[in-house]
Amino acid sequence: KKSIVVLLSGNGSNLQAIIDEISRQKINAKIVAVIANQKTAYGLIRAENAGIPAICIDHTSFASREDYDTQMASCINEFNPNLIVLAGFMRILTPAFVENYQGRILNIHPSLLPKYKGLQTHQRAIDAGDEEHGASVHFVTPELDGGPVVLQSKVPIFEQQDAQELADRVQQQERQMYPLVIKWFCEDRLKMIDNKAVLDNQILAEEGYA
């Protein structure tokens, strides 16, 4: 059974979806810790409610990004996880941190990457007049939101849609797709090789994606 550390900054609806799929025995894994950079993150309460160690490492008490990431790494290493899941973790990680866990960090980003890296993705997609938008799960590499994409999910953008409505629909997709990708990783059916996401070639057909 694989062990997972989840990093987050806010609500934690993706965390909840993962917790739920593990408790339904859809994912053969254990979340060994949830770490937030903000003590007000609701995701910490979700973790506590599920009996998972919930830890806050407040970024405002560190002088530099390097110091913060060093502390984060030593905390993570105490749990010796197979996988680090970023679930709404709103801080940029240093290359040193990322390289230390090569092929073992997944992120979910609310856009159809490589479009709209960074923030305000929903508003930017609306402002650009795009007809579709969505979310991407990708391996994390030192390039911000630039690591190899594993899976994307699309939603249409309707006329007169505001960013919040669009975000809600994207997040509904996220809660479906992220647990699925984590399940694949935990079954050793997904790996990062030479900076590419490599899936067991039966997966997409099985899951109805191909």
Ligand code: GAR
């Ligand atoms: C999600 O929509 C996720 O894609 C986004 O934050 C939200 C977190 O929601 N992540 C990023 O923007 C990463 N740069 P949650 O806390 O309810 O899971």
